[in-house]
Amino acid sequence: MEREHTFKQYDAELNEIRGLLLEMGGKVEQMIANAMKALVDRDSDLARRLIASDHEINHLEMAIDEKCLQVLARRQPAARDLRFMTLALKIVTDLERIGDQCTSVAKRAVELNQEPPLKPYIDLPRMANWASVMVKEALDAFVRGDSELAIKVCRDDQFVDGLNDQIQRELLTFMMEDPSTISRALKLNYISKYLERIADHATNVAEMVIFMVKGKDIRHTAPPSGDELA
Amino acid sequence: MQQSVAEIRRLIARHKFWDYAFAIVGMICLMVGILVLLSLFADLARTGAPRLTPAFFTSFPSRMAEEAGILSAWVGSVLVMVVTACAAVPLGVAAAIYLEEYAPKNWMTAIIEINVTNLAGVPSIVYGLLALGLFVYILGFGQSILSAGLTLALLILPVVIVATRESLRAVPGSIREAAYALGATRWQMVSDHVLPYSSAGIMTGIIMGLSRAIGETAPIITIGALTFIAFLPNSPISPEFPFVNAKWLMDPFTVMPIQMFNWTSRPEEEFQLNAAAAGVVLLAMTLAMNAVAIYLRYRIRKKIKW
Amino acid sequence: MSASVQATLKAEAKDLNFYYGDFKALKGISIPVHDKKITALIGPSGCGKSTFLRCFNRMHDLYPGNRYEGEITLNPDNVNILSPKVDPIEVRMRISMVFQKPNPFPKSIFENVAYGLRVRGINKRSVLEEKVEVALQNAALWNEVKDRLHDLAFNLSGGQQQRLCIARALAIDPEIMLFDEPTSALDPIATASIEELMDELKDRFTILIVTHNMQQAARVSDFTAFMYLGEVVEYNDTKKIFTNPDKQQTEDYITGRFG
Incomplete structure (x- = not known):
């Protein structure tokens, strides 16, 4: 475990930010699960509640921003603490975006629920599950400073991208066979895209965790391999 | 609780x-x-x-108490003080600067330092004896103003040295380092900075020493100052070139305390009045010197605050 | 390291040891000092950063029992300024110093700045006046004191006194300026003005600064050396030191976890 600050209150403040981020992450995971449930179970009520609950995420985002600004102003963090702070400020944005993507999924779900189902959903829940696990693992990696786990998240993103491609091709065949499905297929296409974005946000977080732990910026480079970061 | x-x-x-x-x-x-x-x-x-009339200051001693004055005594005192200051100040200040700024800190200098401090406590009559042998006989200055001045200079030398060292030490090390950091040599540091900044303390020390010397009787008697002098020494200033002369240095003399001592040892009651009057004058001279010292210290301290 | 490292070296400490009597205060210090850059020395109290700084103008020679080992070479002539053959006065004429507490001489503002020039044998009034004005301007003090050059330096405020000391140190056109915690006795505004000044000065001078205040090192310096127990733990680009130092010890110190 890392050494404590000479000024203990500083540790408490950093821990509070860490806690708020985890709370936000938990809420976001729940939102992904609920969005999928609303779609698969054709539960428009759940979808509407989910859309309404987005403001909770927004509140958490503002609370974390506020806390971060206070610590920046009062403690002038350096090195590892500084990287943690900049990371927290960015993760919070990613989490908030994930929340937005979930509400978008829910909105499309409400629209789809007004029409007959196109097909049974198999790949979309799988994709949502992957994205949700990625978000969870990215946050775990962040909390534990675990770069190995973060690297795994980055790799998983490629799999989600693959699923997205596959779903889009499938939907394209539906649309070509029967133009009356176009409107529904496009919406499903959107949802797939939203889930892919969620996985991207999780990957962002993971990349920043690697930066925090290793001090090495791997964004905008080829996907990392384990040895490179060792 | x-x-x-x-x-x-x-x-x-x-x-x-x-x-x-x-x-x-x-x-x-x-x-x-x-x-x-x-x-x-x-x-x-x-x-x-x-007895404290203008005539008292302008008359020579006399067998008649009412006519006796302290002219030769105060002139003698002033001239002896001039010699004392001229000898003690350069010697004392230079010695103090050497000890404080130049001398390596080892057991030799430690012994010298302790002895300088102890010299201040040597009874003045011992200095008188020393001077009698050295100045009066060996160097052949005789019973002159020069001998007396040098004797008193020896007497106050430790005082001047100690006071000067204290003042030099009062200049903070940061000022010395500032001068050195600009490339000053030791002598530049001392002469441009430490010495000017400590001048108030040094002056005070010198004046305190002189005011002690002016009241000294024992060593002067030991070297044989005359007690009855009805003439003035040669004037240090002459009307023709080179306007100053050194003849006065070798003249016999008397000084205030000796004049007083002389009067108090007379049986006649009237001379006791003269002694008291001379005492007042001597006291006033000492107080005046101390006042000058205090004023100097005050004025320069106002300019320098460490 | 980054491209700025390729700048020319003004000086370099090579395996420098320093002893106060038997106590080894500096242990094998080797760092470069880049030309026209600010190099900061940070570390907890007693880590030897001031001791190291004072090697650069041979201040330790003033006190008995001090001993150097190793070298500090000064460019362009590549001379080892710690060599007994080099006169410390020569070193001090090339490398000037600003101290922790403002220490102006109890003389006029003009004479304070002129002193270093007088030591160099410049006594002509017109030359002195010109150089004093330039120095005071470079120290951002001219406008405040131009009407009272012959006032006592003690009448200035603390921050002004420190800028006067900076003017005094730069009047002699030094090759390196040493700053020994120059703002530790000043309030935040005076500190900011001194930092601003250092930033301007680095176009013309090479600066080495010791500071207790890590944020100050982060703000003003180009390179930073973190010292601990008489050793340089890490020397690096300041940006690197304060965002992502190589050594755990450096990280712990600058994030406030020890020291």
């Missing part, structure tokens, strides 16, 4: 009692010293007052 306010107040009252008690005791001690001195001085002044 917290004390109650009442308890704290009682405690403070008890502590403050000793505060007041000491203030009162201290005041009494101070008054004893000051009042004794003041009454002595008042008595002296009252006794000598009838």
Whole structure:
């Protein structure tokens, strides 16, 4: 475990930010699960509640921003603490975006629920599950400073991208066979895209965790391999 | 456990009692010293007052008490002081600068330092004996102003050295480092900075030393100052080139304390009045010198605050 | 390291040891000092950073029992300024110093700045006047004191006194300026003005600064050396030191976890 600050209150403040981020992450995971449930179970009520609950995420985002600004102003963090702070400020944005993507999924779900189902959903829940696990693992990696786990998240993103491609091709065949499905297929296409974005946000977080732990910026480079970061 | 306010107040009252008690005791001690001195001085002044006329300062000693004055004595004192200052100041200040700024810190200098301080405590009559042998006989200066001046210079040398060292030491190390950091040599550092900044303290030390010297009797008697001198030494300033001369240095002389001693040892009552009057003058001279020292210190301290 | 490292070296400490009597205060210090850059020395109290700084103008020679080992070479002539053959006065004429507490001489503002020039044998009034004005301007003090050059330096405020000391140190056109915690006795505004000044000065001078205040090192310096127990733990680009130092010890110190 890392050494404590000479000024203990500083540790408490950093821990509070860490806690708020985890709370936000938990809420976001729940939102992904609920969005999928609303779609698969054709539960428009759940979808509407989910859309309404987005403001909770927004509140958490503002609370974390506020806390971060206070610590920046009062403690002038350096090195590892500084990287943690900049990371927290960015993760919070990613989490908030994930929340937005979930509400978008829910909105499309409400629209789809007004029409007959196109097909049974198999790949979309799988994709949502992957994205949700990625978000969870990215946050775990962040909390534990675990770069190995973060690297795994980055790799998983490629799999989600693959699923997205596959779903889009499938939907394209539906649309070509029967133009009356176009409107529904496009919406499903959107949802797939939203889930892919969620996985991207999780990957962002993971990349920043690697930066925090290793001090090495791997964004905008080829996907990392384990040895490179060792 | 917290004390109650009442308890704290009682405690403070008890502590403050000793505060007041000491203030009162201290005041009494101070008054004893000051009042004794003041009454002595008042008595002296009252006794000598009838003799303190302008003529007293411009007349030579005489067998008649009413006509006797202190002209030769005060002129002698002033000239002896000039010699003393000229000898003691350069020697003392230079020695102090060497000890403080140049000398390596080892056991040799430590011994020298201790001895310089001890020299200040040597009885003045011992200096007189030393001077009698050295200046009067070996160097052949005779019983002159020069001998007396040099004797007193020896006497106050330790005082000047100690006072100068104290003043040099009062200049903070940061000022020395500032001068060195600009590339100054040791001598530049001393002559441009330390010496000017400590001049007030050095002057004070010198004047304090001189005011001690002016009252010294024993060493002067030992080297054989005359007690009855009805003439002035040669004037140090002459009307023709080179306007100054050194003949006065070798002249016989008397000084204030010796004149007083002479008068007090006379059987006639009237001469006691003369002695008292001379005492007042001598005291006034000493006080005046101390006043100058205090003023100098005050004025230069105002400019320099470390 | 980054491209700025390729700048020319003004000086370099090579395996420098320093002893106060038997106590080894500096242990094998080797760092470069880049030309026209600010190099900061940070570390907890007693880590030897001031001791190291004072090697650069041979201040330790003033006190008995001090001993150097190793070298500090000064460019362009590549001379080892710690060599006994080099006169410390020569070193001090090339490398000037600003101290922790403002220490102006109890003389006029003008004479304070002129002193270093007088030591160099410049006594002509017109030359002195010109150089004093330039130095005071470079120290951002001219406008405040131009009407009272012959006032006592003690009448200036603390921050002004320190800028006067900076003017005094730069009047002699030094090759390196040493700053020994120059703002530790000043309030935040005076500190900011001194930092601003250092930033301007680095176009013309090479600066080495010791500071207790890590944020100050982060704000003003180009390179930073973190010292601990007489050793340089890490020397690096300041940006690197304060965002992502290589050594754990450096990280712990600058994030406030020890020291």
